[in-house]
Amino acid sequence: MSNIKISVIMPVYKVEDYVAKAIESILTQTFTEFEFLIVDDGTPDRSGEICDEFAEKDSRIHVIHKENGGAPSARNTAIDIAKGKYVYFLDSDDWAEPEMLADMYALAEKNEAHLVVCGYFIDTYYGDRYISEKIFVDDRIYTDARAFREESYRYFDRNMLYTPWNKLYRMDLIKNHKLRFPDTLWDDFPFNLSYLAHVERVVFSTNAYYHFIRARAESETSAYRADMYEKREEEQGWMEALYKEWGVDNEGTKEMVARRYIERMIGCIANVTSSKCTLTGKERRTAICKMLHNPRVDQALRLAKPRSGYMKLMLIPIRLKNTYLTWLESALITFVKERNTKLFAKLKAGR
Numbered sequence: 001m002s003n004i005k006i007s008v009i010m011p012v013y014k015v016e017d018y019v020a021k022a023i024e025s026i027l028t029q030t031f032t033e034f035e036f037l038i039v040d041d042g043t044p045d046r047s048g049e050i051c052d053e054f055a056e057k058d059s060r061i062h063v064i065h066k067e068n069g070g071a072p073s074a075r076n077t078a079i080d081i082a083k084g085k086y087v088y089f090l091d092s093d094d095w096a097e098p099e100m101l102a103d104m105y106a107l108a109e110k111n112e113a114h115l116v117v118c119g120y121f122i123d124t125y126y127g128d129r130y131i132s133e134k135i136f137v138d139d140r141i142y143t144d145a146r147a148f149r150e151e152s153y154r155y156f157d158r159n160m161l162y163t164p165w166n167k168l169y170r171m172d173l174i175k176n177h178k179l180r181f182p183d184t185l186w187d188d189f190p191f192n193l194s195y196l197a198h199v200e201r202v203v204f205s206t207n208a209y210y211h212f213i214r215a216r217a218e219s220e221t222s223a224y225r226a227d228m229y230e231k232r233e234e235e236q237g238w239m240e241a242l243y244k245e246w247g248v249d250n251e252g253t254k255e256m257v258a259r260r261y262i263e264r265m266i267g268c269i270a271n272v273t274s275s276k277c278t279l280t281g282k283e284r285r286t287a288i289c290k291m292l293h294n295p296r297v298d299q300a301l302r303l304a305k306p307r308s309g310y311m312k313l314m315l316i317p318i319r320l321k322n323t324y325l326t327w328l329e330s331a332l333i334t335f336v337k338e339r340n341t342k343l344f345a346k347l348k349a350g351r
Helices: 019-027 047-057 071-079 100-111 145-157 171-176 188-196 228-246 251-272 281-292 295-303 309-320 323-339 341-349
Strands: 006-012 034-041 061-066 086-089 115-126 129-135 140-142 167-170 202-214
Touching: 006 019, 006 047, 006 071, 006 100, 019 034, 019 047, 034 047, 034 071, 047 061, 061 071, 086 100, 086 171, 100 115, 100 167, 100 202, 129 202, 140 145, 145 251, 167 171, 188 228, 228 251, 251 281, 251 295, 251 309, 251 323, 281 323, 295 309, 309 323
Parallel strands: 006 034, 006 086, 034 061, 115 202
Antiparallel strands: 086 167, 115 129, 115 167, 140 202
16 A cells, blocks of 8 residues: 555445445456545445445455535545545446556556546446447547647537546646535536646547446436526536636537537426426426526527437427427426436437
8 A cells, every 4th residue: 555546536325236346346457556445425224334344355445434425525535535646536336347447547647647538338227138338539638738628528528528437637636726526416517627627638548447327216317406407507607617717719619518508408497397396387387487588598599509300309499488388398308208218318318
């Protein structure tokens, strides 16, 4: 443990059926010079005990037990004590291929990178079977901040810059700029935005190592969120502020930001029509009407270029600002999402 090159950080909460595989995927890495900081975030199940059992057998594992404070608090707790030159964030219900750390570390060292970004797999389970989709981009090395910022929209478009688990970060940048995961819903996105503001040398690898598991019915991504719309509006503000600070205003960037906004607004409307939504019928209509008349919608509709025929059709009720038609369309989306996950995932991927 005297030569720690990478700090692997993993928050743990209610994942007793998954956490062992996540831990094993790190312990079997071909790269061995790491510390594994596991934060038991007050989990009520056996997850913490399972982590302790692994720690007894491998000295690279350090388990921290704390009161429940959420994933941002857990990650920040580990950041404060991490010793590696680089840091890697793992989710406790996913797993990684054995070559991941070695390959990412080699790319970081060879290119003096501030950030290494790799491809990943989305493994969507349907009972005992699953479909694995590889998300990736071409190999690319950026050696100055301006070039990366001008083309960053391409990587947001391919969902490469939102999550922490397909990246290797420089610990000195995190600590020197006092970067932390904020206590908010979807905390990884604002953390990444704050980190991207300070990077110059960025490496993208087409290789995929991480397996994001889309299977748990109780996952945060499938739950109804009363404050989803407000959080998405906040996210949009962060994105717009980042590009304004960068002074980047090219056509590709403006189109991506607009299309991203419209796609997520559709998700917010579907959240309102969810079977788990607690609003009354009148309250749902009011919420949808409020979204449709947001000034950001008109601006986004002018700039966004839908990439599929059915997305163009989905935008018609929104362009008309017709609350009833938008409700019906959203109810259909919700019906498919809740009853045919496979079809919903396929349609979402092809939008």
